Each structure stands twice: as structure tokens, then as C-alpha cells.
Amino acid sequence: MSAEEKSRYFQELTLNLQHEGFIVKPETAEGLLPVELDDQRLCLALDTGAVRYWREDAADDRRKAALDKVVSITKTTAEYMHQIEAAPRLMVGSLTGDYRLLADFNGVVLAGHPTKYGIQFITWERMPERSSLNAGNYYGPSGGVDSYTAAKRNFAARSGLILRSDLFSPEQLVEVYRCVHEILDSSYPITEGRRKCLESTIEQIARSVPDLNERVEISNGEELEYVDALLTENSGMQFTS
Structure with a gap:
């Protein structure tokens, strides 16, 4: 080095x-x-x-x-x-800047882009003529190593290296994360072995979804709004604007 x-x-x-x-x-x-x-x-x-x-x-x-x-x-x-x-520069169409080609399979590329804030990772689809890129998914650079993990996962799914049906979507992982937390935070009795398994599950989800906290906040907010709407509907109360 x-x-x-x-x-x-x-x-x-x-x-x-x-x-x-x-x-x-x-x-x-x-x-x-x-x-x-x-x-x-x-x-x-x-x-x-x-x-x-x-x-x-x-x-x-x-x-x-x-x-x-x-x-x-x-x-x-x-x-x-x-x-x-070690990666070569990604030279495609009007793409400018320092982008390194880390992987290329089945019309999908994984690129790394060095910035002063750290490495940003992107997955793109190549257009049929291979002269341009489309539909970029961006990870980082502010997400730490989780950005790299998430980008690899996205590349594997988009390129077909892993079947999409074998992977949970970020939305699904957020709801699993919330459900597991509800069990861990409750007084429901569980064995130590199960507790450790559930704790490792939420840690794994946290590594897989870089913007997990923001997604959980949105999910919680939507549920609270839904509950408020139900309470209002059932109570028959009317509110002035």
C-alpha cells in the first residue's frame, strides 16, 4: 500500500x-x-x-x-x-467525476464515488445500448460502512444475483424491526436464548437499512395518525379548523 x-x-x-x-x-x-x-x-x-x-x-x-x-x-x-x-473508472456517456466500477452484471453496475465526506456507492441500470445509465440508487457517504453493505445488497437484487423474493424490502424490515422492539420492550416473558436471537435480529436490520431511524419515525407517525383518526371517528366528535 x-x-x-x-x-x-x-x-x-x-x-x-x-x-x-x-x-x-x-x-x-x-x-x-x-x-x-x-x-x-x-x-x-x-x-x-x-x-x-x-x-x-x-x-x-x-x-x-x-x-x-x-x-x-x-x-x-x-x-x-x-x-x-484497484477498480477502473466508470466511463459512460455524460457521466463526469471520479466513479469507480466495482461490479457489472446483467445490465446493472455498482460504482464507488470518492468524496471529501467519504465513499458514496451507487447502483445503476445500463441502458440497452450501454452508452448511458439510468435509475440510480445512492448510498452514503454519511452512512458509514452500512452504506456499502446496503449497496451490495441492492446490486445483488437488481442484477438478479439474488432473487428479489428471497430478500425483505426496507419497508418490510422496518415493520419487523418495530415488532421485535415491541416484544423486547414489553413485559412478555421470553427465554434468554430467544432474547439474544431477537436482539441480533434488530442489530442485523439496523446494518441493512441505512436510514432505519427515519423510516421507523415515519412508520410510527403514520400509525399514530391512523389511531387518532379511528378515535375521532368512533367518538363522533367534531372539530373546527
């Missing part, structure tokens, strides 16, 4: 870690990237996509979970940054 590639990787990794609430300090003289949690040292990120840490810095469950998240983020960031560096 060249010095320029390392610098771009550390810049992208810093953005992704900060997105998850970690504090990232400037690169050390040894070429490592310090990562902190609660103003305390957690680990050091290497330009290989690995991390170095001390056992005492991940002594309790919370810090161990945080370390696992950093490891996951560094591996995913290293994966797609390696592809970005």
Missing part, C-alpha cells in the same frame, strides 16, 4: 469510526491510528485492516463489544477501499 492509499484508507476509516461514536486520534509516528472510547484508549488500527489492542482495554463486556465493532468496521472499510483503489 502506497502512502497515498494509506492516507485515503485512514481518512475513510476515521469517518466510519466517528459515525459510530468512536474518537479517532491523529496517526502515530509508527503509522497506526489510535481509536478511543469514552476518552480512553481502545485499540490501534493498522493499514492492513487489522487492529492491535491490549487486553486491559477490553476488559468488560461493553468495551469488548465496542472493540468487536471497530474490528468489523476496519475489515469492511479495508475491503471496499482496496476495491476502490
Whole structure:
């Protein structure tokens, strides 16, 4: 990895870690990237996509979970940054700017677009003559590594690598997320095994839907409006504007 590639990787990794609430300090003289949690040292990120840490810095469950998240983020960031560096430019019609062709299958492309805010990922459909692109779906750059995961998922579905019927839509995942939360937040007795399964389910959904919070808010709002309308209708009350 060249010095320029390392610098771009550390810049992208810093953005992704900060997105998850970690504090990232400037690169050390040894070429490592310090990562902190609660103003305390957690680990050091290497330009290989690995991390170095001390056992005492991940002594309790919370810090161990945080370390696992950093490891996951560094591996995913290293994966797609390696592809970005090696990928050819996407040269199609009037498309301008730095777009890298990461995948191309069955008339659908997955592109990466470096920006000062991080990498943006886009899936496009090629027009029949392959001279232009259509119907772009954009992911990031402000969504952290979840943008990359969501873009890959969208590419797989749009290109036919995975049948759409085998995947839940974002709308379906939002409602599953809400239902699971209702169970976890209720006093309904469930086994520890089931609780862990449900908790991992909502974590997986959160990684799959980058704008999950906004979608949940909309879904909650629509349901509250529906309930208010029903109450008004059933009560027979009239309101003046």
C-alpha cells in the first residue's frame, strides 16, 4: 500500500469510526491510528485492516463489544477501499467525476464515488445500448460502512444475483424491526436464548437499512395518525379548523 492509499484508507476509516461514536486520534509516528472510547484508549488500527489492542482495554463486556465493532468496521472499510483503489473508472456517456466500477452484471453496475465526506456507492441500470445509465440508487457517504453493505445488497437484487423474493424490502424490515422492539420492550416473558436471537435480529436490520431511524419515525407517525383518526371517528366528535 502506497502512502497515498494509506492516507485515503485512514481518512475513510476515521469517518466510519466517528459515525459510530468512536474518537479517532491523529496517526502515530509508527503509522497506526489510535481509536478511543469514552476518552480512553481502545485499540490501534493498522493499514492492513487489522487492529492491535491490549487486553486491559477490553476488559468488560461493553468495551469488548465496542472493540468487536471497530474490528468489523476496519475489515469492511479495508475491503471496499482496496476495491476502490484497484477498480477502473466508470466511463459512460455524460457521466463526469471520479466513479469507480466495482461490479457489472446483467445490465446493472455498482460504482464507488470518492468524496471529501467519504465513499458514496451507487447502483445503476445500463441502458440497452450501454452508452448511458439510468435509475440510480445512492448510498452514503454519511452512512458509514452500512452504506456499502446496503449497496451490495441492492446490486445483488437488481442484477438478479439474488432473487428479489428471497430478500425483505426496507419497508418490510422496518415493520419487523418495530415488532421485535415491541416484544423486547414489553413485559412478555421470553427465554434468554430467544432474547439474544431477537436482539441480533434488530442489530442485523439496523446494518441493512441505512436510514432505519427515519423510516421507523415515519412508520410510527403514520400509525399514530391512523389511531387518532379511528378515535375521532368512533367518538363522533367534531372539530373546527
